[in-house]
Amino acid sequence: QKEVEQDPGPLSVPEGAIVSLNCTYSNSAFQYFMWYRQYSRKGPELLMYTYSSGNKEDGRFTAQVDKSSKYISLFIRDSQPSDSATYLCAINTNAGKSTFGDGTTLTVKP
Amino acid sequence: EAQVTQNPRYLITVTGKKLTVTCSQNMNHEYMSWYRQDPGLGLRQIYYSMNVEVTDKGDVPEGYKVSRKEKRNFPLILESPSPNQTSLYFCASSLSANNQETQYFGPGTRLLVL
Numbered sequence: 118q119k120e121v122e123q124d125p126g127p128l129s130v131p132e133g134a135i136v137s138l139n140c141t142y143s144n145s146a147f148q149y150f151m152w153y154r155q156y157s158r159k160g161p162e163l164l165m166y167t168y169s170s171g172n173k174e175d176g177r178f179t180a181q182v183d184k185s186s187k188y189i190s191l192f193i194r195d196s197q198p199s200d201s202a203t204y205l206c207a208i209n210t211n212a213g214k215s216t217f218g219d220g221t222t223l224t225v226k227p
Numbered sequence: 228e229a230q231v232t233q234n235p236r237y238l239i240t241v242t243g244k245k246l247t248v249t250c251s252q253n254m255n256h257e258y259m260s261w262y263r264q265d266p267g268l269g270l271r272q273i274y275y276s277m278n279v280e281v282t283d284k285g286d287v288p289e290g291y292k293v294s295r296k297e298k299r300n301f302p303l304i305l306e307s308p309s310p311n312q313t314s315l316y317f318c319a320s321s322l323s324a325n326n327q328e329t330q331y332f333g334p335g336t337r338l339l340v341l
Binding site: 123149151159160161162163166168205207209211212213214215216217218219220 | 260275
């Protein structure tokens, strides 16, 4: 079993929809939670970073962490065609070990 | 400009021919890390370094070596490359392991081992 499981997708939504991306993890040592966006042929770009349970909002993006359920989510409001990309969750220990989900490819149709 | 640079960006080589992929950052970051990305598998951590002379294995270290002799550089060495090391490689750095908000990724190195 993988330490981080990400809902595989792919996901296709109309412009303006709310998108929900999800990951679960199994290792209680994980303490830092990230979401990345990766456009085709580019490196990952950090979208959201948090280390506590609860919600963190940044513009149209909300990251949610539930440590008791070992579940993290990324919500995108009012999705735009420019949000079309692969989204990766990543979870780190405080010793620097980093584990990524396999990614979810999102397409937002105009 | 703050950045992580990788060289080469593209490389075709043959099985067994030693190669080094360089990674350099100009932000005085302590933490650096190497990942490989294969289709449908996200990123998998190869090695990471918390600071100079401190390196640790990630999830897929077999067949790779690293060194961290100075803060800015973190080269990835393939002593005897094999076709299963054909992949897209990314280097990343951040201020510290617990400060991923400051993280930057390099542009990637696409490696083909024949």
